[in-house]
Every structure is written in C-alpha cells, then in structure tokens.
Amino acid sequence: MPIYNAPTKDIQFVLHDLLKVSEQDIEGFEDLDRDFTGAVVEEAGRIATEVLHPLNVVGDTEGCVMENGVVRTPTGFKEAFEQMKEGGWTAMDCDPDYGGQGLPYVMHTAAQEPFVSANMAFNMYQGLTHGAYSAIYAHGSDEQKQKYLPKMVSCEWTGTMNLTEPHCGTDLGLMRTKAVPNGDGSYKISGQKIFISAGEHDMADNIIHLVLAKIQGGPEGIKGVSLFIVPKFMVNDDGSLGARNGVACGKIEEKMGIHGNSTCVMNYDEATGFLVGEEHKGMRAMFTMMNEARLGVGLQGYAQAESAYQNAVAYANDRLQGRDVTGVKNPDGPADPLIVHPDIRRNLMDQKSFVEGARAFTFWGAYLIDRAHKNQDADADGLISLMTPVIKGFLTDKGFEYATAAQQVYGGHGYIEEWGMSQYARDARIAMIYEGANGIQALDLVGRKLAQDGGKHVMAFFDMVKTFIKENEGNEALKKDFLEPLKAASKDLQAAGMYFMQNATKPNNALSGSYDFMHMMGHVCLGLMWARMAKAAMEALEGGASDTEFYETKIATGRYYMARQLPATSMHLSRINTGGDTVMALEAANF
Numbered sequence: 001m002p003i004y005n006a007p008t009k010d011i012q013f014v015l016h017d018l019l020k021v022s023e024q025d026i027e028g029f030e031d032l033d034r035d036f037t038g039a040v041v042e043e044a045g046r047i048a049t050e051v052l053h054p055l056n057v058v059g060d061t062e063g064c065v066m067e068n069g070v071v072r073t074p075t076g077f078k079e080a081f082e083q084m085k086e087g088g089w090t091a092m093d094c095d096p097d098y099g100g101q102g103l104p105y106v107m108h109t110a111a112q113e114p115f116v117s118a119n120m121a122f123n124m125y126q127g128l129t130h131g132a133y134s135a136i137y138a139h140g141s142d143e144q145k146q147k148y149l150p151k152m153v154s155c156e157w158t159g160t161m162n163l164t165e166p167h168c169g170t171d172l173g174l175m176r177t178k179a180v181p182n183g184d185g186s187y188k189i190s191g192q193k194i195f196i197s198a199g200e201h202d203m204a205d206n207i208i209h210l211v212l213a214k215i216q217g218g219p220e221g222i223k224g225v226s227l228f229i230v231p232k233f234m235v236n237d238d239g240s241l242g243a244r245n246g247v248a249c250g251k252i253e254e255k256m257g258i259h260g261n262s263t264c265v266m267n268y269d270e271a272t273g274f275l276v277g278e279e280h281k282g283m284r285a286m287f288t289m290m291n292e293a294r295l296g297v298g299l300q301g302y303a304q305a306e307s308a309y310q311n312a313v314a315y316a317n318d319r320l321q322g323r324d325v326t327g328v329k330n331p332d333g334p335a336d337p338l339i340v341h342p343d344i345r346r347n348l349m350d351q352k353s354f355v356e357g358a359r360a361f362t363f364w365g366a367y368l369i370d371r372a373h374k375n376q377d378a379d380a381d382g383l384i385s386l387m388t389p390v391i392k393g394f395l396t397d398k399g400f401e402y403a404t405a406a407q408q409v410y411g412g413h414g415y416i417e418e419w420g421m422s423q424y425a426r427d428a429r430i431a432m433i434y435e436g437a438n439g440i441q442a443l444d445l446v447g448r449k450l451a452q453d454g455g456k457h458v459m460a461f462f463d464m465v466k467t468f469i470k471e472n473e474g475n476e477a478l479k480k481d482f483l484e485p486l487k488a489a490s491k492d493l494q495a496a497g498m499y500f501m502q503n504a505t506k507p508n509n510a511l512s513g514s515y516d517f518m519h520m521m522g523h524v525c526l527g528l529m530w531a532r533m534a535k536a537a538m539e540a541l542e543g544g545a546s547d548t549e550f551y552e553t554k555i556a557t558g559r560y561y562m563a564r565q566l567p568a569t570s571m572h573l574s575r576i577n578t579g580g581d582t583v584m585a586l587e588a589a590n591f
C-alpha cells in the first residue's frame with residue numbers, strides 16, 4: 001500500500017517565507033497568518049491522509065460501474081464526499097453570498113494540493129463543480145446564480161464541463177451539438193459530448209452540466225458557440241427538483257488511469273438548456289475560468305509527482321542492493337540501501353527539486369489570480385494569463401516524467417500493480433491531455449500570449465527576473481549558485497523570444513519551437529522560484545530559525561535545480577534556433 005503524508009511544512013514555507021501572504025495588500029490576505037493557514041493545511045492534510053488516500057487504490061481497482069443507466073462510484077467515495085461537504089472543503093474560496101467562505105484562491109490552492117496528491121480521481125468531482133461554479137458566477141444572470149450556485153458551492157449538486165465531441169476536442173469550431181430556441185427563453189439542446197468527467201455518478205442529488213452548443217443560424221465556427229446550463233433534473237422556482245431532463249449517460253469510458261472518476265459519453269436529446277451570458281459568446285465564458293482550471297491541472301501534475309516521490313524515498317531507504325562505492329554504509333546487512341547510490345540520488349533530487357519548485361510556481365500563480373481579481377490589478381492579470389499555459393503544460397509534462405522516475409526507483413516492482421507506483425504514472429498521464437493538450441498550451445504561449453498587449457507581459461516577466469538578480473547582486477551566498485545560472489537561463493529565454501520575433505513571418509519556424517519554449521519558460525520560472533526560496537531560507541537562518549535542517553535542505557535542493565535542471569534552457573534554445581526546416585522536411589507520405 002503506497003504511503004502519503006501531506007507536506008504541510010513545505011506548503012507553509014511557500015505561503016509565508018516565499019509569498020509572505022499575510023503581508024500582502026490584497027483583500028482577505030490579512031487573515032492568512034501562519035496559525036490560520038497552518039490549521040487549515042494541517043486539517044486538509046489529515047483528511048487527505050486518513051480519508052482520501054486509502055480510497056485511491058480502491059478507486060483504481062474498482063473503478064466506476066454503470067448499471068441500467070446508473071453510475072456507481074467506488075466503495076467509500078460517497079461517504080468521503082459527504083465528509084468533504086460537511087467540512088466546507090468544497091466552498092473555501094466561493095462567494096459568501098452563495099454559501100462560500102470567501103477565502104483567497106491561494107488558500108484554496110494550498111488546501112487542494114494534499115487532496116489531489118492523495119486521490120486525484122476523487123478530487124475531480126469537486127474540481128469540475130468548482131469550474132462550473134466559476135463560469136456561472138462570472139457569466140450567469142442573478143437568477144441563475146441564486147438558483148444553482150448555493151447547491152453547487154455545497155456540492156449537493158455537482159457540475160460538469162461539456163466541450164468535447166467525437167470529431168472535435170481541440171478544434172471546437174467543428175462542434176455539432178445544436179441549440180434551438182423554445183420561445184420561452186430556454187433552448188432544446190441536442191447532440192453528443194464525449195469524455196465528460198463526472199458526467200454521471202451517485203454522489204449528488206443533481207448534476208449541473210455546462211454545455212457548449214451552436215444556436216442555429218449563428219456565425220460559422222467557433223464564433224457561433226454558446227454556453228448553456230443543462231441540469232440533470234429540472235429545478236423548480238422554489239429550488240426543489242422537478243422532472244428528469246433529456247440528458248443521459250450513454251456509457252462510461254474504460255481508460256488508462258483516474259478510474260475512480262467517471263468519464264462519460266453524454267447524450268443530449270432535446271434537453272432543456274438555459275443560455276449563460278450572451279449568444280455566441282460561449283468560448284469567452286469558458287475562457288474566463290481557464291486560468292483557474294489550467295492552474296488546477298498543473299497542480300495535478302506536480303501533486304501526483306509529490307505522492308510518487310514520497311514512496312520512492314521510502315523504497316530507496318528500505319531496499320538493499322549493492323554497496324556504496326565510497327564505503328559500506330550498512331555493515332550489518334547483506335547490502336546497502338538504494339539511497340546510497342549516486343544515480344538513485346540523482347533521480348530523487350530531480351523529483352524533489354521539481355516538486356518543490358512547482359509548488360512555489362503554482363501558489364505564485366494562485367496569488368496572481370487573487371491580486372488580479374481582488375485588486376483589479378491588470379498587470380497581475382496579464383502575468384497569470386502568460387503563465388497559465390506554462391503552469392499547465394510544463395508542470396504536467398514534468399509531473400508525469402517524475403511519476404515514472406519514481407517508478408524507476410522500484411525497478412521491476414515499480415511495474416507491478418501491487419506496489420501502487422503504476423497508478424501514479426497512469427493517473428498523471430491524463431493531465432498532459434485534457435484542459436487543452438500540452439501542444440496546444442505551447443501554441444497558446446507562443447502564438448498568442450507572448451504578443452499579448454504588445455508583448456508587455458513577457459517583458460514584465462523578464463524585468464522581474466532582471467530586477468531580482470540586480471537587487472541581490474551583492475549577496476555572495478546567492479550569486480554563484482543561484483543568480484548566475486538564473487541570468488544565463490533568462491538570457492536563453494530572451495534569445496528564443498527574439499528568434500520568434502525575427503521569424504514572425506515564418507510560422508513553421510516559431511511553431512516548431514513552441515514546445516521547447518514552453519519548457520524553457522517553465523525552467524526559468526522554477527529557477528526564479530528557487531532563487532527566491534533560497535533567499536527566503538537564508539534569511540530564515542540568519543533570523544535564527546530553529547529548524548536549520550529544513551532551511552538548509554531547501555537551499556541544497558535549490559542548488560541542485562540550478563546546477564542540474566536549469567541548464568536545459570540552452571538545449572531548448574539550440575533546438576529553437578534550428579527553426580522548422582528539419583521538423584517539416586518530410587512529406588506526410590514519408591512518415
């Protein structure tokens with residue numbers, strides 16, 4: 001049985017030593033003192049460890065089952081969901097007007113990490129509901145908000161997002177699901193959606209589907225897409241449930257991982273739907289919540305790697321194989337533990353330095369979302385918009401890479417289901433695909449976000465890195481190990497940006513390098529996070545912090561990232577500089 005312990009100290013370190021949340025001039029942040037966030041994170045960690053984690057393997061092995069149109073979630077899921085609801089964990093950052101607790105998004109994010117690490121498939125029921133809540137909250141009418149949001153905040157009703165159809169996932173302009181006006185303000189929705197997470201299950205009284213569809217006679221392509229609320233059960237004016245709507249689950253998909261989450265084919269047969277926002281502006285409504293949804297998926301990436309890493313460390317300390325080349329460490333045993341070997345260390349350090357950097361990057365992203373929303377800060381909004389594809393694409397690619405790296409520590413046992421390591425790899429894999437496949441994130445970054453507002457936000461990011469380096473130049477402890485590598489990596493990133501500008505008229509050159517650029521930018525962001533974390537750890541030590549081992553470990557882990565991971569930027573730059581010729585050299589027939 002795999003283990004999981006919530007890394008509460010590391011979470012607190014990012015919130016307080018790095019982001020200094022309680023000192024920020026953002027509404028609601030004044031309450032985020034160490035004691036408060038510590039209590040929330042400890043309790044979230046307890047639930048994650050004691051309630052959700054034991055159900056992770058159960059969900060994987062049992063999966064969801066459909067019988068006579070009814071989808072049954074794995075044993076124990078329903079009871080755990082009740083506990084999440086009763087504890088208010090589904091309502092943390094939601095508006096108090098609808099029963100939420102109104103806490104900052106960064107606090108919600110910090111509490112989410114242990115839940116996702118412990119049981120990603122389970123947490124998606126709530127995650128999807130939160131996404132649907134955000135879309136209705138931002139674009140719904142007052143009447144819709146009053147009708148649906150309180151029960152969605154409490155998760156008595158859950159939510160879904162219905163975009164994908166059999167013939168289109170990325171190119172949603174091809175969508176066929178149609179909406180025909182009923183004449184009373186509602187619409188008849190007909191069509192088929194596939195791969196709908198949490199589309200049908202037995203944990204809520206009602207399911208509020210958010211569905212993209214085309215109103216007949218509207219513009220062609222993506223410009224003709226509108227967003228609709230389609231409840232499973234109609235909701236009467238007094239809030240009670242009415243007749244069953246014309247939506248049904250056709251089947252649940254057999255899939256590689258996240259077996260505990262029901263992935264459904266949803267058939268809409270003249271189901272009654274209610275327009276959210278304006279006609280033909282459905283994609284805009286969806287995009288409003290994209291930053292949050294994609295940050296949530298980026299979190300899934302590193303949270304799975306965190307869980308896998310914890311198990312790999314335990315195994316490396318336990319498994320006896322070979323002897324330490326510098327001298328025997330376990331003279332009473334037949335061999336030394338795996339952890340003595342440099343190649344195992346390299347692997348574990350890769351995982352550890354990624355996960356801790358990724359946590360800082362994700363929480364920083366959540367803090368930017370709070371700053372953008374609560375302070376109407378356009379610069380923070382621009383910056384998080386730029387960072388969103390990087391958080392989603394880079395952290396999920398690396399999350400999967402390191403989940404499999406953790407599996408590698410187990411040798412053959414990592415491949416055997418009994419040890420639980422394959423589940424981490426299988427579950428982490430989907431995060432690279434849904435919510436916009438990672439190749440599309442890279443396209444978004446290079447094709448749209450770099451040039452957004454005249455390139456203002458990427459310039460602001462470069463300035464941020466430059467300013468940090470300049471302000472700390474006199475800090476000898478930081479200079480060689482942190483500032484110099486960061487400077488070199490940032491120069492690589494700027495050179496790649498310059499290459500794209502110079503090749504603006506040759507799209508194949510830019511788009512052949514977009515994936516490398518996304519990874520490069522991810523490395524520079526984690527490099528910046530590590531330089532800042534090292535500085536914070538050094539200050540804590542200078543300030544007489546009692547837990548010297550914790551802070552020294554942080555600095556040493558950061559040094560590793562800067563020395564062994566960050567130089568990847570130069571390889572990515574070399575690739576980008578070769579342009580698209582080698583990528584596009586073959587005729588399609590020659591593949």
Ligand SMILES: Cc1cc2nc3c(=O)[nH]c(=O)nc-3n(C[C@H](O)[C@H](O)[C@H](O)COP(=O)(O)OP(=O)(O)OC[C@H]3O[C@@H](n4cnc5c(N)ncnc54)[C@H](O)[C@@H]3O)c2cc1C
Pocket residue numbers: 161162163164167168169170171194195196197198255263430433434435436437438439440443
């Ligand atoms: C388990 C699971 C859960 C899901 N949950 C949901 C959900 O709740 N709601 C929902 O609506 N959908 C959901 N999806 C669907 C998911 O979002 C899509 O599968 C995804 O967006 C990709 O779409 P597609 O599968 O149609 O692939 P395609 O769009 O056919 O793309 C195939 C590949 O081509 C690449 N590609 C496509 N266009 C381009 C281009 N222009 N340039 C370069 N590369 C390109 C893509 O990156 C991808 O790698 C889920 C999928 C799975 C497997």
